[in-house]
Amino acid sequence: MDSWLTFDFGVFTDPGLFLSTIFDGLTLGSIYALVALGYTLVYGVLNLINFAHSEVFISGAFAVSFFLTALGFGASAPNLPLGLLVLDLVLAGLVAMAVSALVALAIERIAYKPLRDKGAPRLVFLITAIGMSFVIQYLFFLWRGPSPEPKTKMFVPKPIFDIFGGIIDSLQLTIVIAAVLMMICVDQIVGRTKLGRGIRAVAEDPDTATLMGVNKERIIMATFVIGGALAGAAALFMMMKTPDGAKYDGGFILGIKAFTAAVLGGIGNIRGALLGGLLIGVIGNFGAAFLGNAQWTDVIIFAVLILVLMIRPTGILGSNLGKKRA
Amino acid sequence: MSMHNPNESSKALQKAAAKSLKHERKDLKPGGLRTWWSDRSRFQQWMVLLVPVVLAFLLPVINPPFITTEPGNDFAITCFNMAVYALVALGLNVVVGMAGLLDMGYIGFFAVGSYVAALWTSSDSTMIHIPYLWTLPLAMVVTMVFGIALGIPTLRLRGDYLAIVTLGFGEIIRILATILPPLKGQSGFQNIGAPPGSIDGQPIFFTTNGLPWYWLTLVIIIIVTILLGNLERSRVGRAWIAIREDEDAAETMGVPTFKFKLAAFATGAALGGLSGALMAGQVGFVNNQKFDVQTSVLFLAAVVLGGQGSKLGAIVGGAIVAYVPMRFTEIANYKFLIFGIVLVVLMLFRPQGLISIRAKLLTFGSRIRRFVRKDQDGSPSRAGRRSSIEPGAEEA
Numbered sequence: 001m002d003s004w005l006t007f008d009f010g011v012f013t014d015p016g017l018f019l020s021t022i023f024d025g026l027t028l029g030s031i032y033a034l035v036a037l038g039y040t041l042v043y044g045v046l047n048l049i050n051f052a053h054s055e056v057f058i059s060g061a062f063a064v065s066f067f068l069t070a071l072g073f074g075a076s077a078p079n080l081p082l083g084l085l086v087l088d089l090v091l092a093g094l095v096a097m098a099v100s101a102l103v104a105l106a107i108e109r110i111a112y113k114p115l116r117d118k119g120a121p122r123l124v125f126l127i128t129a130i131g132m133s134f135v136i137q138y139l140f141f142l143w144r145g146p147s148p149e150p151k152t153k154m155f156v157p158k159p160i161f162d163i164f165g166g167i168i169d170s171l172q173l174t175i176v177i178a179a180v181l182m183m184i185c186v187d188q189i190v191g192r193t194k195l196g197r198g199i200r201a202v203a204e205d206p207d208t209a210t211l212m213g214v215n216k217e218r219i220i221m222a223t224f225v226i227g228g229a230l231a232g233a234a235a236l237f238m239m240m241k242t243p244d245g246a247k248y249d250g251g252f253i254l255g256i257k258a259f260t261a262a263v264l265g266g267i268g269n270i271r272g273a274l275l276g277g278l279l280i281g282v283i284g285n286f287g288a289a290f291l292g293n294a295q296w297t298d299v300i301i302f303a304v305l306i307l308v309l310m311i312r313p314t315g316i317l318g319s320n321l322g323k324k325r326a
Numbered sequence: 327m328s329m330h331n332p333n334e335s336s337k338a339l340q341k342a343a344a345k346s347l348k349h350e351r352k353d354l355k356p357g358g359l360r361t362w363w364s365d366r367s368r369f370q371q372w373m374v375l376l377v378p379v380v381l382a383f384l385l386p387v388i389n390p391p392f393i394t395t396e397p398g399n400d401f402a403i404t405c406f407n408m409a410v411y412a413l414v415a416l417g418l419n420v421v422v423g424m425a426g427l428l429d430m431g432y433i434g435f436f437a438v439g440s441y442v443a444a445l446w447t448s449s450d451s452t453m454i455h456i457p458y459l460w461t462l463p464l465a466m467v468v469t470m471v472f473g474i475a476l477g478i479p480t481l482r483l484r485g486d487y488l489a490i491v492t493l494g495f496g497e498i499i500r501i502l503a504t505i506l507p508p509l510k511g512q513s514g515f516q517n518i519g520a521p522p523g524s525i526d527g528q529p530i531f532f533t534t535n536g537l538p539w540y541w542l543t544l545v546i547i548i549i550v551t552i553l554l555g556n557l558e559r560s561r562v563g564r565a566w567i568a569i570r571e572d573e574d575a576a577e578t579m580g581v582p583t584f585k586f587k588l589a590a591f592a593t594g595a596a597l598g599g600l601s602g603a604l605m606a607g608q609v610g611f612v613n614n615q616k617f618d619v620q621t622s623v624l625f626l627a628a629v630v631l632g633g634q635g636s637k638l639g640a641i642v643g644g645a646i647v648a649y650v651p652m653r654f655t656e657i658a659n660y661k662f663l664i665f666g667i668v669l670v671v672l673m674l675f676r677p678q679g680l681i682s683i684r685a686k687l688l689t690f691g692s693r694i695r696r697f698v699r700k701d702q703d704g705s706p707s708r709a710g711r712r713s714s715i716e717p718g719a720e721e722a
Contacts, residue, residue, distance in 0.1 A: 049486045114674055124673050126428050126489050127630060131669030134623050138663035252619070256494050263487070295505050302494040309487060310479040 011289040019166020021285050027172040027241065029281020030179035034234035035258035036265070036273040037186060038104070038227030044203040044268035045223045048122075051129035052107045054255025055136035056228050058246070060100035060235030062140065065246040067095045068152035068239075075151045075243075089154060089236070097232035104228025105221060107132050113217075140248040148247035154240050175237045182233055183274050186226065190270060195222055203268065253298055257284070260305040266315025275316060280304065383544060386537055398655040402536030406608055407652065408645040409543035410601050415628040415644030416550055416637060417597025422626065423634035424558065425590035426570030427481070428489040431496030432625045435595045437617040438472055438499060439465040439602025441509065444612040447519030450510065458519030458607055465603035466596040473595025474588060481587045496619045503614040514613025518606050533610040543604055550597065551637055557593075566590055570635075620662055627665040630672055633679030642680060 011017050035057050042050040050056075071088055072078065080088070111132045115125055157171035190196035198219045201209035210216050238245050238254070261280040265272025280301055287300035308315065366374065386402040395404040414436065421429045442465040445451045447458050456464070480491045503509045520531035521542065530538050557563050565586040568576035577583045606612045624647055632643025647665060651658040672679060 049490060051489075111670060111674070120673075120677065122486065123422075123426055123428060124677050126486055127626065128670055128673040130430065130489075130623060130626070131666050131673065134620070134666030135663060135670060138660075138666060142660070142663060253497070256490065256497070259490055260494075293505055295501050298494075298501055299498050302498050305494060306476075306479050306491060309483055309491065313483055313487075 006292050008290055008292050011286060014165075016165025016167075017289070019163055021289050022282055023166060023168050023172055025282030025285035026278055027175050027281070028285065029261075029278035030176045030274075031234045031237050031241070031277075032254070032258045032261045032280050033183060033274045033277025034179050034230045034237070035254060036262040036277050037183065037270060038231045039259050039262040040265075040267055040270060040273045041190075041199070041223045041227045043262070045199060045206075045220055046112070046116075048112070048125050049129065049259065050107075050227075051126070051255075052111075052133040052136060053104070053227065053231060054251035054258075055133050055140075056100050056104045056107070056251075057231040057235050057238075057254065057258075058140065058248070058251030059103040059136070060096035060232035061239055061246040061250060062144070062149065063096045063099035063232070064092050064236050064239045065149040065152055067092045068154070069150065073152040073154065075153060077153045077156045085155060089240075093233055093236040096235050097229040100232030100235065101225045101228035103136070104224040104231070107136075108221060108224040137248055137252070144248060146248065148244040148250070151243040152239065153243040171240060175240060179233070179237060180274070182230060183270070186230065187270050189226070195219075199223055257298075257301050260301050260308075262315075263305060263313075264308050264315055266317040269315065269317050272315050272317040379544075379548065383541060386540055393653075395649075395653045395655075399652045400534075400536055402540055403534075403608070404536070404649065404652045406536040406540040406543060408648040409540055409547060410605050410608075410644075411625075411628055411648035412641040412644035413543060413547055413550065413604070414598060414601045414625050415632060415640035415647075416547065416554065417594045417601065418625050418629050419632075419634065419637065419640035420554065420566075420597070421590050421594035422629050423636065423640065424563065424566040424570065425587055426566075426573075427587060427590060428486070428626075429492045429591070429594060430489050430619070430622055430626065431476075431492035431494070431499075432594070432598050433617050433619060433622040434492070434496040434499040435469045435472065435598030436602035436605070436621075436625075437496075437503065438469045439599030440606035440612045440617075441503065441602075442468050442599065443603040443606040444515035444518050448515035448612070449517040450515045455519075457522070459521050461519070461607075462600055462603050465599040469599025469602075470592045470596045472599075473592040476595075477588045477591040481591060482584055493619060493622070496617075496622050500614060500617045500619075503617065510613065512613050512615065514611060516611050518610050518612060520607055520610075531607070533608060536608070539604070539608040546600070546604070547641065551641075554637060562586065562589060567635075623669070624662070624665055627669050629679075630669055631665075631679055633681040634677075636679070636681045639679055639681035 011021055035053065038053045038056065039050060042048060042053070068088070071092075073088075078085075111128045112125065115128060155171070157169035159167045159169050160173055161168040188196075190199055198209070198214045199222070201212065201214050202216055202219045206216055209219075257280055258277070261276035262273050263276070264279060265274065265276025283304060284297040284301045288294045288297040291300075363371065363374075386405045389396070389401050394401045414432070417435075418429060418432050421427050421432075443458065443461040445453050446456050446461050446464065476492070476495055480488050504511050520529065520533075521538075523530040531542075558566075565576070565581045565583075568579070568581050569583050569586060573583055625644075628643040628647040629640055630643070631646060632639030632641070650664070651661040657664065
């Protein structure tokens, strides 16, 4: 019998490889974190795992793909002046954010709102969420078929920093900086604005918040829109990294990873989502490199999820947006 | 085939208890068929049930026109698939319908059961070989162990975590089947065993001959239904219903919720494994394909469509989910979309499914009815007192 597993210790002993693995993990992690925020915000406000959030994300990816294809992007990166490239990417990001936000809002209005009005039990919400996720996934399947959309390569990453042989390239830098900036924005919105106060109030106690004059429905819709827009941004970054990522079931695994990130950081906690996302990205990347097969990433991240739930179900930072959970 | 009396309509009961007993029969009329059913003796009920059971056994032999799936798909094999889905739905119904736990990785247990049958009987496997029929209980034991191992860390938490953890579990089993060399990935295992027996040198259980497999599965379904019915009427079943209705209240009333949730999870897992082993035997080949999470959602759709908590519903739902894509092959590609829409639409408009369990407290439902009956020659005031039990059985 051939050996079950092969271990590659090089990832720990070679400093260049070690650092590269970390940098790449952080890049992936910031994408997870953006998606995780969507889970965390909705969970905080509605106490519901929005299973369909992975489809919100993938809708954004399709939007990026269509938009960039229309602009003439293809399998090889176009030779554009920097300013024009940035403009194109920003526009693509805005389109993706708008599409994802719309999809998230539509899901909320079509599926969750009627159930809330009826006061349906939790199980009903969960099953509906799964059903919605399934429906959207297969609408994409019927529309675009089983193969991914053609590649839309945006730019060729150029190495920028070299730290002991570990390379940070322009792609990684763009994604991490943009993602972290967005998360800071959301953190400020939730922490400082009137809308954010409303979100926190509804998360704390929806009924009391309503009595205090908070428009609960508007807050819920705003939450879905913010979460959706972040997922759209994450979709753009994911498409930068894997140009052929727009595939009907492409959101599913990423959704589980992002949810794991949200739980690891403390679901309902915005900073927790960032921390959890970055950790999950790095852990998954090391696992894949150490065991020599990218498919191990999913297994390891899943194991992390179970471990977190066993040891510290409230996550590393605990939850401060949502209610206390049993 | 449902073993509990499905007639215990709580609304009818409430009326019956509250109103004058003289008019009991009239008041129960809304129950219609259910009332008639409950008036039969146990023996008569069995005799009546015999008819659909015999019909179910004969279904592939009669091969009725319009219903048959030929020429597209062999009808006996379709019937076998319907039976396996029904068994799967029965198992998942214990977890989702009875205990109210959302298990999204049921396909994982199904896959484990298939691989147990493959590893211990296939000619491609280097393990010790055992007779195929032994792999059925073995598959149940192994999947039960998996279920318990997965349940212990997650069942202490609220249900929504369970959903995503089990979703991950289903996916992980599929990935492990792909990347672990002993599980042979896509090349898989061929020549999986079958039950013994042959006629004229031709084995009875053959992969292209669906009929014996269908009958075997039907027998198993009947046994499982009877056993589950007994379980439901026992302390275990009452605990599951209590947990489903209100976990905190159940815990407060002294139900060890974790223990019973684990029991439900393990029971469901074992039935999933059993179905997987049966499917592996009939197909005769197992590889890493077809164990995708989408199928898990189909299983869930079967339970929800049939009616959560209802065994008859689970059987019907499972059979429909398996039957529709094989009968209407032109829409087979749309099956995931169709059943996804079915899930959402049912949740929005008819969360109780096709066959709803009217009375949630099954056990007490039948007892209350008996009390109400007795009161016909007793004091009416008793009936008034009984009605105070009713609110517990409300909101079907």
